[in-house]
């Protein structure tokens with residue numbers, strides 16, 4: 137059965153997820169007093185992490201915050217960079233070509249990092265599902281794969297995947313919960329087969345986010361169903377946590393003993409997930425970095441205007 141989530145934000149903060157997070161430490165403080173103090177300068181590559189996860193960049197669409205992402209990639213450095221799907225929006229590009237310089241610069245920046253020693257892993261999403269046929273191949277030093285398991289510095293093992301595989305489960309959660317585990321597993325398989333068939337026939341992917349927009353009242357419920365489904369799959373596989381994207385909603389919380397992490401997006405919220413050298417995880421919000429540091433040589437204004445996808 138897909139159990140009701142027993143979530144607890146207390147669990148996470150008691151482990152120090154929030155308390156020791158440098159980028160998030162200004163949250164909740166009076167912004168007026170912070171602004172009056174001189175900010176520490178931040179130069180290229182100053183923010184070092186073991187791993188960084190970013191997803192849902194949607195390059196090739198007007199909503200993509202490519203300039204902000206370029207700066208984020210400039211000030212951060214990591215051993216492993218995970219691109220967790222929907223990086224290039226293949227569907228939109230098929231409909232109408234939109235490829236400004238900044239979008240090209242993001243691609244170049246990532247390839248440059250790969251050349252200079254960063255391990256770059258591209259997990260496919262539903263908007264870049266054309267790449268799914270190339271899983272297991274390297275492109276310019278970037279490994280393309282559909283999902284992977286990441287081992288944190290402290291030994292914990294996390295499933296890393298985009299998350300669209302759970303769309304059918306989210307959509308039909310009510311009767312699946314009633315029918316139990318076998319139906320849940322079957323739904324995952326059906327979801328994969330149906331979408332593979334749609335892709336071969338040239339149909340576009342059934343979009344959860346578009347569906348959510350039509351069901352605004354239920355958005356919160358859908359997000360929690362998604363989180364429960366992903367965490368359930370992770371528990372089935374005996375892993376400690378999961379890192380995904382897809383729903384454009386950054387989050388880090390415990391669901392039935394599983395640490396559910398979502399790295400958010402670079403269309404609306406401009407967020408990433410990062411692992412520190414000791415295995416500690418943190419959600420990084422670009423807005424927080426611009427407020428906390430004096431960004432030396434940044435290319436975009438400090439305030440990122442959110443754009444709806």
Ligand SMILES: [Mn+2]
Pocket residue numbers: 221222261262263298300381382383
């Ligand atoms: Mn997606």
